[in-house]
Amino acid sequence: MKSKKFVIVDYGVGNMRSLLRAFEYFGADIVVSEDPKTISAADAMIMPGDGAFKTGMDGLAVRKLTQVVLDFAKAGKPTLGICLGAQILFSWGFEFGKHKGLDLIGGRVVKFPKLDKEKIPQIGWNSLELPARKTWKNTILSGIKPGSDVYFIHSYIMMPEKQSDILAYTYWGGVKFCSVVFRGYTLGTQFHPEKSGVVGLQVINNFIKITKNA
Amino acid sequence: MAKVRIIPRLDVKGPNVVKPVMTEALRIVGNPKLLANKYYKDGADEIVYIDIVASLYGRNLDFDQLRKVSEGIFIPFTVGGGIRSIQDINNVLRSGADKVAINTYAISHPNFLRIAVETFGAQCIVLAVDAKRRAGGRWEAYTDGGREKTGMDVITWIKRGIEQGVGEVLVASIDRDGTRDGYEIDLIRQICSFSPVPVIAHGGAGSPDSIYEVIAAGGADAVSASSVFHYKELSIKQLKKYLKSKKINVRLT
Amino acid sequence: MHKVVAKYNSPLDVKFCKRCVVSNQRPRIRFDEQGVCSACRFADKKVKTDWKQREQKLIKLLDKHRRRDGSFDVIVPASGGKDSGYVAHILKTKYRMHPLTVTWAPHIYTEVGWQNFQNFIRSGFDNISGTANGQVHREMTRLAFEKLGDPFLPFIYGQKAFPIRIAVNFKIPLVMYGENGEAEYGGSADNEESPSFDILEDVPKHYFSGLLPKDLASKKITQKDIFIYTLPSRDEIKKVDVSCHWLGYYKKWIPQENFYYAQRYTGFSANPDGRSEGTYSKYASLDDKIDGFHFYLAYIKFGIGRATSDAAHEIRDGHITRDEGISLVRRYDGEFPQKYFREFLEYCNISEKHFWSVIDGWRSPHLWKKISGKWKLLHQVS
Numbered sequence: 001m002k003s004k005k006f007v008i009v010d011y012g013v014g015n016m017r018s019l020l021r022a023f024e025y026f027g028a029d030i031v032v033s034e035d036p037k038t039i040s041a042a043d044a045m046i047m048p049g050d051g052a053f054k055t056g057m058d059g060l061a062v063r064k065l066t067q068v069v070l071d072f073a074k075a076g077k078p079t080l081g082i083c084l085g086a087q088i089l090f091s092w093g094f095e096f097g098k099h100k101g102l103d104l105i106g107g108r109v110v111k112f113p114k115l116d117k118e119k120i121p122q123i124g125w126n127s128l129e130l131p132a133r134k135t136w137k138n139t140i141l142s143g144i145k146p147g148s149d150v151y152f153i154h155s156y157i158m159m160p161e162k163q164s165d166i167l168a169y170t171y172w173g174g175v176k177f178c179s180v181v182f183r184g185y186t187l188g189t190q191f192h193p194e195k196s197g198v199v200g201l202q203v204i205n206n207f208i209k210i211t212k213n214a
Numbered sequence: 215m216a217k218v219r220i221i222p223r224l225d226v227k228g229p230n231v232v233k234p235v236m237t238e239a240l241r242i243v244g245n246p247k248l249l250a251n252k253y254y255k256d257g258a259d260e261i262v263y264i265d266i267v268a269s270l271y272g273r274n275l276d277f278d279q280l281r282k283v284s285e286g287i288f289i290p291f292t293v294g295g296g297i298r299s300i301q302d303i304n305n306v307l308r309s310g311a312d313k314v315a316i317n318t319y320a321i322s323h324p325n326f327l328r329i330a331v332e333t334f335g336a337q338c339i340v341l342a343v344d345a346k347r348r349a350g351g352r353w354e355a356y357t358d359g360g361r362e363k364t365g366m367d368v369i370t371w372i373k374r375g376i377e378q379g380v381g382e383v384l385v386a387s388i389d390r391d392g393t394r395d396g397y398e399i400d401l402i403r404q405i406c407s408f409s410p411v412p413v414i415a416h417g418g419a420g421s422p423d424s425i426y427e428v429i430a431a432g433g434a435d436a437v438s439a440s441s442v443f444h445y446k447e448l449s450i451k452q453l454k455k456y457l458k459s460k461k462i463n464v465r466l467t
Numbered sequence: 468m469h470k471v472v473a474k475y476n477s478p479l480d481v482k483f484c485k486r487c488v489v490s491n492q493r494p495r496i497r498f499d500e501q502g503v504c505s506a507c508r509f510a511d512k513k514v515k516t517d518w519k520q521r522e523q524k525l526i527k528l529l530d531k532h533r534r535r536d537g538s539f540d541v542i543v544p545a546s547g548g549k550d551s552g553y554v555a556h557i558l559k560t561k562y563r564m565h566p567l568t569v570t571w572a573p574h575i576y577t578e579v580g581w582q583n584f585q586n587f588i589r590s591g592f593d594n595i596s597g598t599a600n601g602q603v604h605r606e607m608t609r610l611a612f613e614k615l616g617d618p619f620l621p622f623i624y625g626q627k628a629f630p631i632r633i634a635v636n637f638k639i640p641l642v643m644y645g646e647n648g649e650a651e652y653g654g655s656a657d658n659e660e661s662p663s664f665d666i667l668e669d670v671p672k673h674y675f676s677g678l679l680p681k682d683l684a685s686k687k688i689t690q691k692d693i694f695i696y697t698l699p700s701r702d703e704i705k706k707v708d709v710s711c712h713w714l715g716y717y718k719k720w721i722p723q724e725n726f727y728y729a730q731r732y733t734g735f736s737a738n739p740d741g742r743s744e745g746t747y748s749k750y751a752s753l754d755d756k757i758d759g760f761h762f763y764l765a766y767i768k769f770g771i772g773r774a775t776s777d778a779a780h781e782i783r784d785g786h787i788t789r790d791e792g793i794s795l796v797r798r799y800d801g802e803f804p805q806k807y808f809r810e811f812l813e814y815c816n817i818s819e820k821h822f823w824s825v826i827d828g829w830r831s832p833h834l835w836k837k838i839s840g841k842w843k844l845l846h847q848v849s
Binding site: 015017018021022025050051052118119120121122123124125126149151153154155172192194195196197198200201 | 216217219254259281284285286288289290307308309310311312334335336337338381382409410411412435436465467
């Protein structure tokens with residue numbers, strides 16, 4: 001069976017080194033690229049990212065990658081957005097103004113509401129919780145125990161319109177927010193799997209498996 | 215309640231991890247890659263990696279070495295040591311750092327933190343402060359590996375850093391460093407009382423209880439320690455177990 | 468011939484050691500054909516030394532002197548700093564001796580120096596402290612500064628003489644010093660292989676640069692005044708059979724390790740102001756406000772400042788590389804000890820103008836040149 005090709009989209013935001021290493025850890029055939037041809041030819045795409053919503057969207061635009069990325073995801077090919085990369089999958093982002101996202105998942109990205117006891121940004125480990133009447137079987141969270149900790153570092157949160165898009169949620173300062181979003185093969189994690197130790201590596205392996213079986 | 219992060223700190227000089235006391239002396243205690251790996255496997259939540267002589271010797275940290283050390287360690291790395299330009303920050307991030315700690319250069323260049331935050335985002339930029347106790351319940355900030363006085367009050371400086379938008383503050387007590395006498399609780403408590411961003415406390419970890427104290431009484435969001443880990447006086451697993459028993463929320467592996 | 472060259476026999480051709488950062492201007496230092504200094508070669512020997520065997524010798528020596536009737540059996544000259552803290556504590560605990568620590572007071576105690584001294588005593592040591600006549604000491608300091616180019620000499624005289632006088636008076640034959648400075652830092656080779664030294668022969672040569680307290684005698688300084696600075700007579704010393712040993716002969720001497728040890732066991736604290744002036748280090752020579760001027764004069768007379776001295780032994784001990792040492796020397800060497808300048812002037816009862824004229828008098832043309840009205844050191848380590 002021909003091995004699947006993975007690509008990490010370099011759109012100028014954030015560090016891709018650890019992400020690359022995490023995929024290589026499982027022997028995935030993976031490159032980092034900002035070349036439209038390379039991206040389009042891949043079997044699965046990862047969108048990393050740290051920083052502001054607008055910076056992310058501009059990063060794609062200036063490299064003429066916005067349509068490339070949209071076409072890829074709309075074709076139903078496995079797409080994993082991480083942190084900012086997950087946030088820009090949404091319709092609108094409200095960081096430093098109102099900005100249009102990729103609109104692959106209906107909803108908005110907003111700042112944490114004012115929290116009583118906790119600080120913003122959330123920096124640290126927090127647990128993934130399983131929504132009621134859902135299962136993580138055969139998903140990107142397959143094999144992970146609910147309540148497992150992963151690493152977050154963000155001030156903004158994803159708010160999907162549809163409940164069905166929420167695969168996992170997390171609590172911070174009494175606020176329940178969506179930590180993993182999915183619609184078909186378009187997936188997004190608010191946390192950083194490449195920074196989340198063994199649990200994070202499991203997430204990455206699951207994505208590789210999803211891609212293999214796609 | 216947020217999970218308190220346990221962060222081993224590697225003071226790096228050249229190819230070695232060293233362990234100063236009161237930020238003096240450079241006794242070699244281990245190999246950076248071996249120690250980082252060991253702590254990762256033992257359940258560390260993050261690693262702090264500081265080249266403690268970069269500013270003193272007027273040079274940069276070894277980016278190649280950082281790359282090699284951080285390879286295969288899938289938890290966040292906060293890296294510092296001689297960061298004095300946007301290019302330095304870029305290089306450090308590309309070499310395996312997730313967050314960049316800045317001390318010496320930020321104090322002498324008041325706008326640097328702001329520019330760094332605007333370029334890389336707040337979550338990437340950590341204000342590192344070395345604090346020396348002074349009379350009258352105050353602390354003075356030191357630079358260049360704890361060797362140069364600045365005349366700057368630590369509380370005033372941290373407030374200024376937060377104004378510039380840093381995402382986190384890493385406070386190290388010069389007086390407590392390497393002594394195992396417990397953290398500088400008053401200092402940590404004061405900073406935590408006003409800081410809207412997370413505070414990592416460093417300097418003085420001794421018994422598991424001393425670490426509990428800086429969390430419970432000091433309010434630290436994260437605790438950093440070197441001696442107790444490097445000298446194998448305490449394991450991360452043991453420590454987390456102890457903290458859990460004292461009702462402190464920690465990530466267990 | 469400039470007085471510096473005449474006094475110290477300074478080579479006119481300045482050379483730097485290929486391994487550390489010290490130059491051939493250091494009095495009594497030797498450079499071999501490879502351009503490596505005697506201190507570095509001595510450090511090489513230390514690596515090859517059978518320290519187990521040396522320790523056996525130490526145990527034998529101490530067994531001979533150890534007293535079981537509760538009286539003191541060894542004198543440890545002590546400042547309360549990292550080195551004497553280590554020596555006193557290890558003799559007491561590991562080797563079960565009963566040390567009498569003997570302190571010769573600094574000219575002017577620094578706060579940290581006094582605190583370290585008190586902490587040292589509190590950590591568990593009997594101590595006798597000697598202070599010279601306040602008026603005489605000041606006058607001698609001034610004279611030493613003007614005539615001998617080292618205001619620190621009165622301290623050095625007493626530091627060597629006073630413990631011996633106590634040894635003689637208390638009838639304690641064994642005096643244990645720290646390290647053989649000549650061997651460790653580059654000086655005479657006389658005692659490199661020796662565990663002990665002849666206090667009457669070697670001290671004037673190696674520590675006083677051939678200048679005795681009596682050479683400072685003047686109308687103001689009488690024989691009575693210099694008594695406390697002079698060593699006991701040969702007869703007195705022989706009667707008690709005083710012998711002076713270096714712990715550094717028996718146990719590998721690593722100043723950095725002494726710091727860790729003293730911090731842990733004798734309450735030693737590093738310089739709270741950060742680095743000491745003229746260097747990068749925080750753990751050495753902290754107790755005297757006059758210290759900085761001793762180092763500064765060395766910089767003027769030899770081009771060897773405090774940073775050079777610190778970096779040189781840290782390179783030899785393997786803590787820093789030569790390149791790192793060079794960057795430290797370039798950054799800090801020769802920095803003026805401003806902090807206690809006013810106090811120094813007041814202590815010596817001299818004006819700032821006079822101070823600088825004395826300093827300039829110690830600048831030899833083979834080391835210094837005035838360029839555009841500023842003094843420049845002609846040779847820098849590279």
